[in-house]
Amino acid sequence: MRGRASECALLDDLVAAVRRGESRSLVLRGEAGIGKTALLECLVESAADLTVVRAVGVESDVELAFASLHQLCRPMLGRLERLPAPQRDALQVVFGLSPGPAPGRFVVGLAVLSLLSEAAETRPLLCVVDDAQWLDRASALTLAFVARRLLAEPVGMVFAAREPGEELQQLPELQVRGLRNADARALLSSELRFVLDERVRDRIIAETGGNPLALLELPRGLTATQLAGGFAVPGGQALSGRIEEGFVRRVETLSEDARRLLLLAAAEPVGDPLLLARAVGRLGIAVSAVDAETDGLMRIDQRVTFRHPLVRSAVYRSASAQERRAVHMALADATDREHDPDRRAWHLAAAAAGPDEQVAMELEGSAGRAQARGGVAAAAAFLQRAVALTEDPGRRVERALAAAQASFLAGSFDPALGLLAVAEAGAIDEFQRAQVDLLRGQIAFASGVGRDAAWLLMKAASRLESLDLGFARETYLNAWAIAVFAGAAGADVLLEISRAAQALPSPSAPRPLDVFLDGLTLLITDGPGAAVPRLLRSGRAFLEGDVSAEDCLRWGWLATSAANTTWDDDVTARVLAPRIVQLVREAGALAQLPITLAVVGTISAWSGDFAQAASIVAEAEAVAAMTGSRIAPYTRLRLVALQGMEAEAAALIARMMELAGEGEGIAATNAQWAAAVLYNGLARYAEAAAAARQATSGAYALFGSMWALPELVEAAARVGDIEIARDALARLVDSTQPSGTDLARGIEARSRALLSEGESVERLYREAIERLSRTQIRTELARGHLLYGEWLRGADRRAEAAAQLRTAHDQFTAIGMEAFADRARKELLAIGERVRARTLKTRDDLTVQERQIARLARDGLSNPEIGARLFLSPRTVEWHLGNAFAKLGIRSRRDLSNALRGLESESISA
Ligand SMILES: Nc1ncnc2c1ncn2[C@@H]1O[C@H](COP(=O)(O)OP(=O)(O)O)[C@@H](O)[C@H]1O
Numbered sequence: 001m002r003g004r005a006s007e008c009a010l011l012d013d014l015v016a017a018v019r020r021g022e023s024r025s026l027v028l029r030g031e032a033g034i035g036k037t038a039l040l041e042c043l044v045e046s047a048a049d050l051t052v053v054r055a056v057g058v059e060s061d062v063e064l065a066f067a068s069l070h071q072l073c074r075p076m077l078g079r080l081e082r083l084p085a086p087q088r089d090a091l092q093v094v095f096g097l098s099p100g101p102a103p104g105r106f107v108v109g110l111a112v113l114s115l116l117s118e119a120a121e122t123r124p125l126l127c128v129v130d131d132a133q134w135l136d137r138a139s140a141l142t143l144a145f146v147a148r149r150l151l152a153e154p155v156g157m158v159f160a161a162r163e164p165g166e167e168l169q170q171l172p173e174l175q176v177r178g179l180r181n182a183d184a185r186a187l188l189s190s191e192l193r194f195v196l197d198e199r200v201r202d203r204i205i206a207e208t209g210g211n212p213l214a215l216l217e218l219p220r221g222l223t224a225t226q227l228a229g230g231f232a233v234p235g236g237q238a239l240s241g242r243i244e245e246g247f248v249r250r251v252e253t254l255s256e257d258a259r260r261l262l263l264l265a266a267a268e269p270v271g272d273p274l275l276l277a278r279a280v281g282r283l284g285i286a287v288s289a290v291d292a293e294t295d296g297l298m299r300i301d302q303r304v305t306f307r308h309p310l311v312r313s314a315v316y317r318s319a320s321a322q323e324r325r326a327v328h329m330a331l332a333d334a335t336d337r338e339h340d341p342d343r344r345a346w347h348l349a350a351a352a353a354g355p356d357e358q359v360a361m362e363l364e365g366s367a368g369r370a371q372a373r374g375g376v377a378a379a380a381a382f383l384q385r386a387v388a389l390t391e392d393p394g395r396r397v398e399r400a401l402a403a404a405q406a407s408f409l410a411g412s413f414d415p416a417l418g419l420l421a422v423a424e425a426g427a428i429d430e431f432q433r434a435q436v437d438l439l440r441g442q443i444a445f446a447s448g449v450g451r452d453a454a455w456l457l458m459k460a461a462s463r464l465e466s467l468d469l470g471f472a473r474e475t476y477l478n479a480w481a482i483a484v485f486a487g488a489a490g491a492d493v494l495l496e497i498s499r500a501a502q503a504l505p506s507p508s509a510p511r512p513l514d515v516f517l518d519g520l521t522l523l524i525t526d527g528p529g530a531a532v533p534r535l536l537r538s539g540r541a542f543l544e545g546d547v548s549a550e551d552c553l554r555w556g557w558l559a560t561s562a563a564n565t566t567w568d569d570d571v572t573a574r575v576l577a578p579r580i581v582q583l584v585r586e587a588g589a590l591a592q593l594p595i596t597l598a599v600v601g602t603i604s605a606w607s608g609d610f611a612q613a614a615s616i617v618a619e620a621e622a623v624a625a626m627t628g629s630r631i632a633p634y635t636r637l638r639l640v641a642l643q644g645m646e647a648e649a650a651a652l653i654a655r656m657m658e659l660a661g662e663g664e665g666i667a668a669t670n671a672q673w674a675a676a677v678l679y680n681g682l683a684r685y686a687e688a689a690a691a692a693r694q695a696t697s698g699a700y701a702l703f704g705s706m707w708a709l710p711e712l713v714e715a716a717a718r719v720g721d722i723e724i725a726r727d728a729l730a731r732l733v734d735s736t737q738p739s740g741t742d743l744a745r746g747i748e749a750r751s752r753a754l755l756s757e758g759e760s761v762e763r764l765y766r767e768a769i770e771r772l773s774r775t776q777i778r779t780e781l782a783r784g785h786l787l788y789g790e791w792l793r794g795a796d797r798r799a800e801a802a803a804q805l806r807t808a809h810d811q812f813t814a815i816g817m818e819a820f821a822d823r824a825r826k827e828l829l830a831i832g833e834r835v836r837a838r839t840l841k842t843r844d845d846l847t848v849q850e851r852q853i854a855r856l857a858r859d860g861l862s863n864p865e866i867g868a869r870l871f872l873s874p875r876t877v878e879w880h881l882g883n884a885f886a887k888l889g890i891r892s893r894r895d896l897s898n899a900l901r902g903l904e905s906e907s908i909s910a
């Protein structure tokens, strides 16, 4: 190794840290041939006292889900028995060791995490993954997840990749660069048997950018004159192209048999020497002189390996289509039908010259198995090939639809759209056409074009009307939700969807979901008066278990949110929200979890349970990192707005507006609503009024626009814009009247009080406080006391004002609403009351995660249970808990309850 002192030192440090019991991860990044594999070898050498497990990504395997992960975990599979049953089962299924339903990604991630920590119990563990750019996506996601969640285990994970996939991009990275001039020169001369023109040498070094492989390979096969004259060095190409070309040139000089042998090996991704030998026999290749004839480009021992991955691709790409088909056919023949039917079907497909129904059917069968092993992407790949081999027009449509569906689930949107076009070009019937529209809509929504998606889904729904009414209604519900997410841009389509759904013949025995759809659409066409009673009814139906578990999974978040628009906090805050989130968590329905957490977290914040809201934010972020799902930071913003943290709120608001611009239009309304709350807290009423006016300016008073109305009443009343305030009040009453809950009536009374005069004011404030105190929404109750106190002070009733303001102040402080607390404090000071300012806590603050873990431990969850909830290994949980104990000054779980109570009351009295 030349010129890699600093890189090696860094790797040594990494190993030393792992030895000490710390977790580390690193991605070595750099172009082909730059020396990543060489550095990994150097790393492995310096880790002789660690357990080392390795995997290498293989280009032709990228579609085989969990292939690389299996390779990495293979030496540790003996420890599977020690994993909790669900985790063990999950790994056995994805590694094809036992049959079973496809496990969720989380469970797999968690299982690998447990497996690694388990292995690291005996000796520190080093995982080394080379050519990570060719990891299959399922493996990459899982490994990246594990790398990010490792903390207190003696486990190191080092990847080498040309362009790391997006999964690995969040890990620490070391860019591997070309060798410096002196080192490059030395390396080049070590390969040359003759003297080189100095200028040519310097040019080569410059052209190769110090890439060691290029330096080593370029001179080969060139005569001294060619090289010295510099004629044979092609310029202006991508480096890997140039290197690959060098290999192609070398392959071309080989014997016919040697070339066919290389091609066979290149087409065989497993590297199984026995399989290769069988195929060699079928093609009648003479293997007598393998080593000599393949010029050291390939080696056969326990495994078949190429000198460099580029040799593999060079060999494969330089062969003709006909030659490739022939070797794939030989490989299919050599592959056992019983033992590995999927791989065999794959080779058969590659061997087919034209449509072939038999092979297409086998691929279809394999797709089912591939999917059951957890690989939607693999299923999609098999189905795509099946489509290409299908001649019958009817089957072609069916298979194209299935392939499109699988591709969509696998997150490959463009191929999915291509397949839909194939389906449409075939013999497609009405029902299939509706399915095409539905899938197009879902793809559009998932790629962030909510408004178009809503139109597409509406089209699909109307096609379905004559075919399947139930399916049509659900599709309208889907469309409705998507249109709401598009915000202002979706207002027109929202109205059309609502009208179309209402025009459907009403079902003879309406299910709760039908009542729900009725309520939602009436909200748009007729306003809250007509809608609220139905929504109250369907909310109760969700609550009382009249809705199937599957529908709760899919629609629970919307039902929770809708119950919120009816001011039904009893349903939302107390019962439905926790139940739905639990259901979604337990089912591992990752696609639904982010949106469910967003709804539930917002409610927690509103209820004044900031610790829980913060925990939900942490969980949501873990999920987002795992799935790559993208949803605006609703809970976090709601939380910081109520806390009155202006800088944090401003950054989040900017982010929300950005996301709104990209299609999630409802984020804009939520951002403005949060801004209104923030500025009301900071007593900057003009700004609050401006934000609240924007939030409430939409065509429909839905969700955020509705909840911003009381903010507008308060802000506009404070700046003296009485007209605006009255108008907002009138719109608020539209929904509070039909609702009639204590929350609705309480907020209404508080808002009316702001705009009233004379005796009624006091009566209204008292009513507001009494009603709000019967709800779950502590933030609004505290604000009731504040406003009443402010009014009393204006009326010069100082003692009574002081009592109200003090109550408000205490409640705000207990919740953590600092800006509002300050507003109360200033009022108190103005009437000469003394208020202790918040003193800094003497104890170290627990981090969000420590607090969250401590709370779960207090509630009786074991470390593995907490780990499963937060996607952490039990050891990491233990480590956080240890830190929490130290900060709280306690020694055991039994003390947690008191210590946490102490901590919470400390912030109350501070
Ligand atoms: N620092 C170095 N000094 C000498 N030879 C090197 C050095 N780094 C890499 N090589 C050689 O260059 C070739 C390509 O390196 P490799 O590690 O396989 O690259 P990569 O994995 O980045 O594609 C190998 O033959 C390797 O031995």
Ligand SMILES: [Mg+2]
Binding pocket: 033, 036, 037, 038, 130, 131
């Ligand atoms: Mg390499």
